[in-house]
Amino acid sequence: xxxxxxxxxxxxxxxxxxxxxxxxxxxxxxxxxxxxxxxxxxxxxxxxxxxxxxxxxxxxxxxxxxxxxxxxxxxxxxxxxxxxxxxxxxxxxxxxxxxxxxxxxxxxxxxxxxxxxxxxxxxxxxxxxxxxxxxxxxxxxxxxxxxxxxxxxxxxxxxxxxxxxxxxxxxxxxxxxxxxxxxxxxxxxxxxxxxxxxxxxxxxxxxxxxxxxxxxxxxxxxxxxxxxxxxxxxxxxxxxxxxxxxxxxxxxxxxxxxxxxxxxxxxxxxxxxxxxxxxxxxxxxxxxxxxxxxxxxxxxxxxxxxxxxxxxxxxxxxxxxxxxxxxxxxxxxxxxxxxxxxxxxxxxxxxxxxxxxxxxxxxxxxx
Amino acid sequence: xxxxxxxxxxxxxxxxxxxxxxxxxxxxxxxxxxxxxxxxxxxxxxxxxxxxxxxxxxxxxxxxxxxxxxxxxxxxxxxxxxxxxxxxxxxxxxxxxxxxxxxxxxxxxxxxxxxxxxxxxxxxxxxxxxxxxxxxxxxxxxxxxxxxxxxxxxxxxxxxxxxxxxxxxxxxxxxxxxxxxxxxxxxxxxxxxxxxxxxxxxxxxxxx
Numbered sequence: 001x002x003x004x005x006x007x008x009x010x011x012x013x014x015x016x017x018x019x020x021x022x023x024x025x026x027x028x029x030x031x032x033x034x035x036x037x038x039x040x041x042x043x044x045x046x047x048x049x050x051x052x053x054x055x056x057x058x059x060x061x062x063x064x065x066x067x068x069x070x071x072x073x074x075x076x077x078x079x080x081x082x083x084x085x086x087x088x089x090x091x092x093x094x095x096x097x098x099x100x101x102x103x104x105x106x107x108x109x110x111x112x113x114x115x116x117x118x119x120x121x122x123x124x125x126x127x128x129x130x131x132x133x134x135x136x137x138x139x140x141x142x143x144x145x146x147x148x149x150x151x152x153x154x155x156x157x158x159x160x161x162x163x164x165x166x167x168x169x170x171x172x173x174x175x176x177x178x179x180x181x182x183x184x185x186x187x188x189x190x191x192x193x194x195x196x197x198x199x200x201x202x203x204x205x206x207x208x209x210x211x212x213x214x215x216x217x218x219x220x221x222x223x224x225x226x227x228x229x230x231x232x233x234x235x236x237x238x239x240x241x242x243x244x245x246x247x248x249x250x251x252x253x254x255x256x257x258x259x260x261x262x263x264x265x266x267x268x269x270x271x272x273x274x275x276x277x278x279x280x281x282x283x284x285x286x287x288x289x290x291x292x293x294x295x296x297x298x299x300x301x302x303x304x305x306x307x308x309x310x311x312x313x314x315x316x317x318x319x320x321x322x323x324x325x326x327x328x329x330x331x332x333x334x335x336x337x338x339x340x341x342x343x344x345x346x347x348x349x350x351x352x353x354x355x356x357x358x359x360x361x362x363x364x365x366x367x
Numbered sequence: 368x369x370x371x372x373x374x375x376x377x378x379x380x381x382x383x384x385x386x387x388x389x390x391x392x393x394x395x396x397x398x399x400x401x402x403x404x405x406x407x408x409x410x411x412x413x414x415x416x417x418x419x420x421x422x423x424x425x426x427x428x429x430x431x432x433x434x435x436x437x438x439x440x441x442x443x444x445x446x447x448x449x450x451x452x453x454x455x456x457x458x459x460x461x462x463x464x465x466x467x468x469x470x471x472x473x474x475x476x477x478x479x480x481x482x483x484x485x486x487x488x489x490x491x492x493x494x495x496x497x498x499x500x501x502x503x504x505x506x507x508x509x510x511x512x513x514x515x516x517x518x519x520x521x522x523x524x525x526x527x528x529x530x531x532x533x534x535x536x537x538x539x540x541x542x543x544x545x546x547x548x549x550x551x552x553x554x555x556x557x558x559x560x561x562x563x564x565x566x567x568x569x570x571x572x573x574x575x
Binding site: 004005008009010011012013014015016017018019020021022023026027029030031033034035037038325327330 | 382385387390391394398399402403406407417418421422425426429430432500503504506507508509510511525526528529530557560561564
């Protein structure tokens with residue numbers, strides 16, 4: 001009795017429904033479902049790689065990641081500039097050129113200055129009320145004052161003019177100067193005001209500096225404008241070549257460094273502004289991302305309460321007669337917004353789907 | 368290499384490994400037989416549900432392909448028909464048309480056809496004469512009508528054996544029934560169908 005009946009079998013083979021087949025929509029739905037299942041399998045691998053790369057694999061919340069990222073970015077910027085500054089000072093080079101440090105005034109220069117000071121006294125010229133000084137000549141410091149900025153500078157200029165007349169030098173050579181510069185062996189700074197380097201108590205020092213000033217005929221001479229410092233420095237360089245004065249060379253180097261440091265300061269301020277604006281953008285984008293995820297979670301919770309269980313996806317909409325089913329949860333897949341999505345939509349959808357999957361996992365455990 | 372040379376199980380394994388063409392070959396191979404089985408099990412009253420059951424069976428197969436990989440020495444055909452059968456039974460239950468699965472187990476009054484069976488006088492199915500073709504077409508039509516009168520369990524057992532060529536063990540697996548129970552269902556199904564077919568076809572041969 002377990003053998004098939006051949007007659008009935010043949011009758012079955014000749015039945016009118018022999019060649020029946022599902023309609024095209026059903027066939028397409030099945031094949032599309034299989035293709036989508038394979039795509040999801042591939043995208044799961046991609047998602048896993050993405051999670052590992054974005055540290056989501058380690059279950060770190062996004063807001064913590066954003067904070068860590070911002071902190072790391074700030075530390076990197078600080079470290080880069082810190083290292084750059086220290087490295088320049090350690091190597092004694094700035095922008096690839098060695099930092100030229102002015103040497104102490106020579107003995108002959110000191111003597112010359114003393115002599116000039118004595119002669120100035122004898123001729124009853126106006127005394128210098130706020131003489132300039134070189135605070136410590138032995139530590140290789142050169143101080144140049146801006147004579148045109150205050151009263152003491154004017155007085156100094158008068159003295160300088162007197163002495164320059166004696167030496168047969170042109171008076172107008174000392175009228176225009178560059179910004180005051182203090183250069184030390186370990187660091188260079190731009191002095192904020194000429195008073196910082198003016199001291200009345202050291203007479204011999206001022207005499208020496210005055211002498212030095214007079215030996216610097218190129219300082220400010222022929223400068224087209226006080227603001228055009230670079231041109232002035234170039235003029236100084238040309239003049240120093242003519243005169244061949246070693247002291248002038250040193251001062252030129254010091255002024256070049258001062259100019260470069262000014263440019264560098266401006267560049268630093270600009271970079272700081274750029275970095276702060278970039279960091280602000282990063283923080284704003286993280287906040288927007290967090291808001292999108294919160295929105296997705298809220299929507300999912302609302303749907304769960306309403307009994308709407310679905311998985312969202314974005315992409316090219318497919319036309320099928322039956323709803324697409326999620327392979328993991330068995331929930332219906334709803335395609336939203338087509339392929340043109342905003343940048344925050346994937347995060348919102350991901351958060352939504354995560355809540356749905358968590359709900360599915362909880363319900364499965366309860367069942 | 369064309370997929371037609373592969374067995375079902377090899378194609379399914381390839382599909383599990385990500386080969387979409389393997390699934391298409393599988394679908395092509397089993398599309399019509401499975402659709403026919405679903406339609407005949409559901410009967411003429413639930414024709415509208417055939418596509419739904421058919422599609423659900425394939426989709427479940429796709430979704431549960433991970434479970435297939437864990438099976439060893441499993442028959443793809445058995446698995447596919449199991450999924451389809453269970454889905455069809457669900458539909459029958461919802462529609463209230465499902466008879467008890469054990470209905471065919473007890474003797475429901477069908478008796479063995481005794482004497483000269485009319486089907487012994489039927490012409491050969493390979494006959495090419497128009498009259499014989501018409502005869503077999505009518506026989507097939509009558510058989511479908513007779514199948515509608517069988518309980519689901521007997522109908523499914525008969526169809527799986529006579530149309531889809533499954534062994535008794537495989538039928539037992541698809542129907543989730545014991546081997547002896549399947550044999551019994553088949554016996555009752557054949558008895559009823561022979562009676563039904565004989566009553567319809569006998570006058571035809573009497574006229575000849």
